[in-house]
Amino acid sequence: MYQAQFQKIFEIQKQIRDIHPLLERVFPVVVAKDGHFLIFDVDPFGEKYVFIKKEPSPVPLPKKLRASFPLECYGNRAACVVSEDAVDSIEGYVLIFHEFVHCYQWESCEQELREGLTVAKDETAKGNYMWEINYPFPYDDPRFERAYLNFLTALDSGNPEKVSESRKHLRKILGEKDFEYMVWQEWKEGFARFIENRIRRRLGLEENHFGLERPWGRVLFYEGGARFIEFLCSQERDLLTDIKAIFYKISMLG
Structure with missing residues (x-):
């Protein structure tokens, strides 16, 4: 069986x-x-x-x-x-x-990192134990749409200064909990997508880049997070094996 x-x-x-x-x-x-x-x-x-x-x-x-x-x-x-x-x-x-x-x-390290998130504390206090799936993130806010597209473009450029500036702008326009939620999904699902695509390359399979299609939802951060982690690991090779450090890099950059 x-x-x-x-x-x-x-x-x-x-x-x-x-x-x-x-x-x-x-x-x-x-x-x-x-x-x-x-x-x-x-x-x-x-x-x-x-x-x-x-x-x-x-x-x-x-x-x-x-x-x-x-x-x-x-x-x-x-x-x-x-x-x-x-x-x-x-x-x-x-x-x-x-x-x-x-x-x-x-x-x-997930449980330790989760304990430091205001969004996790506030949502669970309200009884929303499914917050990772249903948190009301402002995906359709035009300011966020422009800012995240700018961030993805900065990643494509490979320019650390442009990436840093784009993250600063995202931090500026998003509330604390919204920014935390974005970071959490970029780390948790983005890292899984990052490893998944490395596996796909090794096995000769088509990579998974689903998530950029409109309307946007949380899967956007799977793809954005995977690209962000790819960029960060290209800048600092030792980062690859330290997933807690990856979380803090994503959280603090910008």
């Missing part, structure tokens, strides 16, 4: 593990099916996935799912949670590794 398909995770890992140290690890994989979580984890020898247990999902599950979050029913361990179609194509496996990036973020 899925173990044979999950072996391909290890096969792909051998091809990509030198891209970033986080890819030396794999994480629990959960198949969401018929209102239940089928939980698989790596055996003690790190050679294969084994079935752990089946648990009811506390929330309704979509038919197609690619996500990662800590599982209360599995000791709050971060896991990649997917619908069973994820193992039907190489694209699905790439997205499993995308979700592994989020597992790594959660286990390494």
Whole structure:
């Protein structure tokens, strides 16, 4: 039951593990099916996935799912949670590794960084525990649209001064919580997109640059963040392996 398909995770890992140290690890994989979580984890020898247990999902599950979050029913361990179609194509496996990036973020520094965000504190205090998805960011504000396009253009130029100036302008026109939300998405989803595209290049697949299409939404920051991180790592090579430092660079520049 899925173990044979999950072996391909290890096969792909051998091809990509030198891209970033986080890819030396794999994480629990959960198949969401018929209102239940089928939980698989790596055996003690790190050679294969084994079935752990089946648990009811506390929330309704979509038919197609690619996500990662800590599982209360599995000791709050971060896991990649997917619908069973994820193992039907190489694209699905790439997205499993995308979700592994989020597992790594959660286990390494995400919780610490989140505690320092005013936007996280204020939104959860209001009972909005889904703030990362539904925060009311002013995507359609013309000032923001112009400023973010200018930022993307600055990244394309590779000019550090232009990038810094464009970030200063974004900080100036956005409120504190809006700026924090942008930074959070650029770091969290942008870094996962950044690693995903490096994996895609290695495997000879088309890169994922979705997010710039109008109307804008939070996926804009997946693409903007990935480009920003690519730029930052080109300026400072040691930054690549320090994801907490990447967050602070994104947050403080400008």
